Amino acid sequence: MKKYILFFGISLLYACSSKSHEHQLKEFFSLDKKHTEISGMIYQEPTQQLWMLQDKGNPPELYVYSVDGAFKHSVFVNNQKNTDWEDLSQDSFGNIYIGNFGNNENKRKDLRILKIDASQLHLKTVDVVQETTFFYEDQTDFPPKKSNLWYDCEAFVTTTDAFYLFTKNRAKGFDGSFFVYKIPNKAGNFKAQKIAVLKTCRNFKSCAITGAAMNKDGNQIALLTHDKVLLIPFENDASFNQENITIKELGHYSQKEAITFKNNQELFVADEKEKGKDGGKVFALQVN
Numbered sequence: 001m002k003k004y005i006l007f008f009g010i011s012l013l014y015a016c017s018s019k020s021h022e023h024q025l026k027e028f029f030s031l032d033k034k035h036t037e038i039s040g041m042i043y044q045e046p047t048q049q050l051w052m053l054q055d056k057g058n059p060p061e062l063y064v065y066s067v068d069g070a071f072k073h074s075v076f077v078n079n080q081k082n083t084d085w086e087d088l089s090q091d092s093f094g095n096i097y098i099g100n101f102g103n104n105e106n107k108r109k110d111l112r113i114l115k116i117d118a119s120q121l122h123l124k125t126v127d128v129v130q131e132t133t134f135f136y137e138d139q140t141d142f143p144p145k146k147s148n149l150w151y152d153c154e155a156f157v158t159t160t161d162a163f164y165l166f167t168k169n170r171a172k173g174f175d176g177s178f179f180v181y182k183i184p185n186k187a188g189n190f191k192a193q194k195i196a197v198l199k200t201c202r203n204f205k206s207c208a209i210t211g212a213a214m215n216k217d218g219n220q221i222a223l224l225t226h227d228k229v230l231l232i233p234f235e236n237d238a239s240f241n242q243e244n245i246t247i248k249e250l251g252h253y254s255q256k257e258a259i260t261f262k263n264n265q266e267l268f269v270a271d272e273k274e275k276g277k278d279g280g281k282v283f284a285l286q287v288n
Helices: 002-017
Strands: 019-022 026-030 038-044 049-054 061-066 071-077 085-090 096-100 112-116 130-136 152-158 162-168 177-184 188-199 211-214 220-224 228-233 246-249 256-263 266-271 281-286
Touching: 038 096, 038 211, 038 266, 049 085, 085 211, 085 256, 096 152, 130 177, 152 220, 220 256
Parallel strands: 019 246, 038 085, 038 256, 085 152, 130 188, 152 211, 211 256
Antiparallel strands: 026 281, 038 049, 049 061, 061 071, 085 096, 096 112, 112 130, 152 162, 162 177, 177 188, 211 220, 220 228, 228 246, 256 266, 266 281
C-alpha cells in the first residue's frame, strides 16, 4: 500500500507540471517479419510512403512501406555502417536524415547524422551527401559514471538550419530528466549545445525518450516513450519549456521507438517485436 501511495503522489505531482490527456492507439498494420527492430520512421510526403530503419546489428538499409502496410523494397546506403541507427528525420524539401547516434554505454566518439538527398529516393542504393559529426559539449568521460549516463540518444528532428536531439537518460537514479541539444544542419564536426533540460516522469520503462518527429508545418514536435506521446508547440529554441509540454497517455505499453506525422492531425507510431511478445506493429494516433 505504501508503494501505491508513493506512486500515486509522484504521478499527481507530474500531472500538475504538464498538461495530460489520454488517447488511444489504433493498430494499423503489421510489419514484415524481418523488421523486428524498427527504431526510426518518417512519412515521406513526396513519395507518400513510410520510410523506416532498424538499429544496430542490422544492415545499413532503409525500408519502404506503402501507407496501407505493404512492404515495397529496401534501399541500401552506400559506404556506411549501422553502428547504431536510432532515428529518421526529414526536412521540408524531402531530404532524409539518419541518426547514427545510439550510445547505450555513453562511450561513442563517432556520433553522426547522415543526409540522403531527396533526388535519390527512387534508387535502390543511395549515397550520403552530407555528414554531420558531433560531440556533447558537457561530456568529459567516455563512459561517464553510472550517475552521469546522460548521452544516449534515440530521437531528433530537423529544420532547415538545425538538428534538435533529445537524449535518453540512462543515469542511475532515473528522475525523468532529458536534455535537448542543438547542432547546425550542415557538413562538419560540431559541439552539440545543450539548450534545455526537460522532464517526463520517474519510471524509466515508461518515460525514457525513444523517438521524435516534427509536423509538416514545422510548428509542433512529438516525442515518444513506450506508452506516451509528448507534444511541444515549436517556434524557436525557447519553445523547449516544461510548461509547453502536453502528454498523451496511449493506454498501451510496448517497445515503441518510432514516430512520424502523417499530417498535422495524425501520427504513426511503430514498436519493436520483443522475443516471445507481441509487437512489430504500426499504429495510428489522432493528436487534435
